Amino acid sequence: MSHTVLVCDDAIFMRTMISDILSEAGYEVVGEAETGAQAVELYRQLKPDLVTMDIVMPDVGGIDAVREIVKIDPDARVLMCSAMGQQALVVEAIQAGAKDFVVKPFQPSRVLEAVQRVLG
Amino acid sequence: MAGARILVFRIAELLCGAEVTAVREILPRQEATRVPGAPGAVTGIINVRGQLLPLVDGRRALGQSPAADRGSIVLLEVDGQTVGFTVDEVLDLFAVSADDLSDSGDLPGVDPGVVRAVGRRGGESFVLLDFDALLDPIISV
Amino acid sequence: MDRSQYAELFLAESREHLSTVNQLLLEWERDPQASEPVQGIFRAVHTIKGMAATMGYGKVADLAHRTENLLDLLRRGDLSATDEILELLFQSADSLDRAVEASVAGREADLDVSAVVRAVDQAATAYEQMVPRPAKARPSAPVVAAPPGVGRRVQVVLRQETPLKGARAILILRRVEALGTLFAVEPAPVALEAEGFDGRFAFRIEAAVSDEVIERTIREAGDVERVELVAEEAAAPRPEAAGGPARHIRVDLRRLDALMNRIGELVTSRDRLAALSTQRADPELEDLAVGISRLSGELQEEIIQARMTPVWQVFDRFPRLVRDLARRLGKQIAFRVAGKEIELDRAILEEIGDALVHLLRNAVDHGIESPDERTALGKPPEGVIELSAARERATVAIRVQDDGRGIDREKVLAKAKARGLVEPSTETLTDDLLVRVLARSGFTTAARVSDVSGRGVGVDVVADRVRALGGAVEVQSRPGEGTTFTLRLPTTLAIVRALITRVGEERYALPITHVAETLDLDAAAVTQVDGRDAMTLREAVVPLVHLRQLLEVSGEEPARRPVIVLQIGERRTGLVVDRLVGQQEIVVKTITPLTGMLPIFSGATILSEGLPVLILDAGALV
Incomplete structure (x- = not known):
């Protein structure tokens, strides 16, 4: 059975690209969220094996969403998606419980490596 | 509101109450150091085992006539701050049920803005004070 | 991977974000104080950056990235939204728009965004880029000392x-x-x-x-x-000062703070015991009191020593910073550091790092002239910046000195007059007045964009920081010769020596850091200057502050009253009190801020009989 993934990013462009990378590699994207609040809600419903989470989003940001998701499921596996220069935010996300991170611009190989590490 | 455990005390002729969850301890009256410029209801700052805390005069805060330095200090935790509050006499600690508390009901001589509820203890009414509202104009955070 | 299939999506979404940016910019222009628009703009530009980078549209990503930097400064309040900045952001949004369209149409190569990139960069880098963000306080794993050989x-x-x-x-x-x-x-x-x-x-x-x-x-x-x-790596002992090799462990500063507080209480109890033993006149009790007094004094000294940290721990990161900035701005600079071994309380040292970055950046950017300009002025093309630490009286003085053009006093004076910070009749700015104007909160904010050559970016920030530590900022500047900023700091925060004064029945503590001298008030020497009392002291006029009036203490003043002369830089104020009670070490404690409380107190302390006493802030009185 393939692993299920929830993709969270406020840009459709990014969501589409990540979903495509993951689907092509055989993962099953079961949901897409465009806000942190939505991600938390969908996580509750879908219980995916993995969440990819953008750091900067309106309303509930990625880091707060990680905190909420970890509250729901302490074993949740969240992969942060960040841009260069956001080291402090990434560290904060790790402290909040994120399991790994990838840096934009995305290279499919690096995204898949990180996903495997997290699901490992 | 739901039932609660209440510390009941007297300030001048008023029976007042504070929810026990907000009370840290009860201390004897002690001398305070004046803080120039602070509101009139503030007696000053006191030393509680090395911690310096503001002391609020219960009578002045409730618009009652000031009186001699007798009675006790109730240490309250309000909004993350610890504050001393002088009362004339601590009377009782008891549990009230929600039925014995009503949201409305005025007591003469008390600003309704600082009253959270009115309750009954035995045959008498007391005001459950809203310390957030009471201390808001005093502490600047 | 083939990205063309995503181009349409990228275009649609970027257009949407840019339209949001334009709307929010208009909203912001109407209310430059609002904080919501910048947050939204930042997020939109950030999203565009991420998408463009993934698409491989380098120019869009680059412009978005630089705009984002500028927005970040605005978002953090380091820059304010002036008309010029907003105009620049509008231009940048237009350029992003064109760049997005051109990139998707495959005409990226024809695109030239360099002009707007330069403008955005200039606005951001000239002012703030060299300032590292203060590390966010984040609970991290406590650093524990490793026992030698373990693990x-x-x-x-x-x-x-x-x-x-x-x-x-x-x-x-x-x-x-x-x-x-x-x-x-x-x-x-x-x-x-x-x-x-x-x-x-x-x-x-x-x-x-x-x-x-x-x-x-x-x-x-x-x-x-x-x-x-x-x-099982053996611990390599490092030879240190006399008394055998010193072994170092790292201790969480909060532990030291807690220890210091406990010792503070011990010192208070010690004083009470001493007072009691004198009262009782019991020789045995007195002996005990003296013994405990000596021990607690030594303990206090030890813990203060444990907190002391040599300034090189902060200074050592500056040569690189100065070099990089000089290179970027095309300046030639020799950077010298002196007094690296001087020690300060670790908490103070950690607090002043950012302030020093501000001052060094100012010196490089606005102080030192370009090599050509220096040569034309008959100066060596290479400028000199010196960062030094020195112990002076009860304080440590940290100086940032440059041999550049000096502060343009006329420009600062004009600006200060325009903002009503000085009397319209003021003709020249003395060093004193200069530092006061520069330290005014927000003074430089308005000057930041339009005034590139003027000196003083962020001095208000520096002054605030230093004052919060119980210190003071001084400045000396000579046209064509250079500028020296001096940060005068207490060596330790938690325990300070203070004068205990009395006014009526009340006592107040005054740290001696800024006390120059005390003398008896000579009624004959009191004059009036601008309707305020002042006294003549060795031919200089020193304004007087009557603590009794300031604190609204009633009752009769004693006939003979002492004056405490407070000095910060060249500025002096005489503080008139009723009586000097004595001098002693006090433990500084914070107090809950109360509405209306006079802004002249930096905290409170507990005197020997257990009563709280407020601590006066010299910086607020001078």
């Missing part, structure tokens, strides 16, 4: 191309933490996040697992080039 030492090297090396290192540390106890992480977790972290770090671990498990756990965290484990 295995692990060295990790990350791959060269690893993005965000610091975050990767912290991720690795978190994973190995699950295996056992970590000691002696080097560099410290804060330094891992610093710009220059090169991906090499080490720690000791005590764990009931094999080397293989540790290595595998580290490698599984990704981006690891090399892992080395060394068992």
Whole structure:
């Protein structure tokens, strides 16, 4: 059975690209969220094996969403998606419980490596 | 509101109450150091085992006539701050049920803005004070 | 991968974000104080940046990135939204719009965004880019001293191309933490996040697992080039000062703070015991009191010493900063550091790092002239900036000195007049007045964009920081010769020597850091200057502050009253009190801020009989 993934990013462009990378590699994207609040809600419903989470989003940001998701499921596996220069935010996300991170611009190989590490 | 455990005390002729969850301890009256410029209801700052805390005069805060330095200090935790509050006499600690508390009901001589509820203890009414509202104009955070 | 299939999506979404940007900019223009628009604009530009980078549209990504930097400064309040800045942001949004369209149409090569890139960069870098963000207070694993020889030492090297090396290192540390106890992480977790972290770090671990498990756990965290484990490394004793080799451990500053508080209470009890024993006239009790007094004094001294840290721990990161900035601005600068061994309380040292960055950046950017300009003025083309620390009286003076053009007093004076900060009749700005104007909160904000050559960016920030530490800022500046900023700081925060004064029945403590002298008020020497009392002191006029009036103390003034002369830089004020009670060490404690409280208190302390006494802030009185 393939692993299920929830993709969270406020840009459709990014969501589409990540979903495509993951689907092509055989993962099953079961949901897409465009806000942190939505991600938390969908996580509750879908219980995916993995969440990819953008750091900067309106309303509930990625880091707060990680905190909420970890509250729901302490074993949740969240992969942060960040841009260069956001080291402090990434560290904060790790402290909040994120399991790994990838840096934009995305290279499919690096995204898949990180996903495997997290699901490992 | 739901039932609660209440510390009941007297300030001048008023029976007042504070929810026990907000009370840290009860201390004897002690001398305070004046803080120039602070509101009139503030007696000053006191030393509680090395911690310096503001002391609020219960009578002045409730618009009652000031009186001699007798009675006790109730240490309250309000909004993350610890504050001393002088009362004339601590009377009782008891549990009230929600039925014995009503949201409305005025007591003469008390600003309704600082009253959270009115309750009954035995045959008498007391005001459950809203310390957030009471201390808001005093502490600047 | 083939990205063309995403181009349409990118275009549609970018257009949407840019339209949001334009709407929010208009909203912002109507209300430049509002904070919501900048947040929204920042997010939109950030999203465009990420998408463009993924699409490989370098010019869009670059312009978005630089705009984002500028927005970040605005968002953090380091820059304010002036008309010029808003205009620049409008231009930048237009350029982004054109760049997005052109890139998707495959005409990226024809695109020239360099002009707007330069303008955005200039607005951001000229002012703020060199200031590192203050490390956010974040609970991190406490650094524990490793007992010598305990555990295995692990060295990790990350791959060269690893993005965000610091975050990767912290991720690795978190994973190995699950295996056992970590000691002696080097560099410290804060330094891992610093710009220059090169991906090499080490720690000791005590764990009931094999080397293989540790290595595998580290490698599984990704981006690891090399892992080395060394068992039972003997502690290498380092020779130190006389009295045998010193061994160092690292202690959480909060532990030291807690210890200091306890000792503060001990000192208070000690004083009470001493007072009691004198009262009782019991020789045995007195002996005991003297013994305890000596011990607690020594203990206090030890703990103060434990907090002292040499300034090089902060100074050592500046040569690089000055060099990089000089290179970028095309300046030639010799940077000298003196007094590196001078020690300050660790808490103070940590607080002033940012302030020094501000001052050094100012010196490089606005103080030192370009090589051509210097040559034309008959100066050597290479400018000199010196950063020094020195012990002076009860304080430590840290100076940033440059031999540049000096502060343009006329410009500052004109601006100060326009803002009503000085009397319209003021003809010249003395050094004193100059520092007062520069230190006014927000004074420089308005000047930031339009005034590139003027001096004083962020001096208000520096002054605030230093004052909060109980210190003061002084400035000396000579046209064509240069500028010196002096930060005068107490050596320690928690315990200070103070004068105890009395006014009516009340007592107040005044730290001696800024006390120049005390003398009896000579009624005959009191004059009036601008309707205020002043006195003549060795031919200089010193304004007087009557503490009794300031604090609204009623009752009769004694006939003979002392004056405490407070001095900060060249500025002096005479503080008239009823009586001087004595001098003693006091433990500084914070107090709850009360509405309306006079802004002249920096905290309170407890005197020997247990009563609180407020501490006067010299900086607010002078």
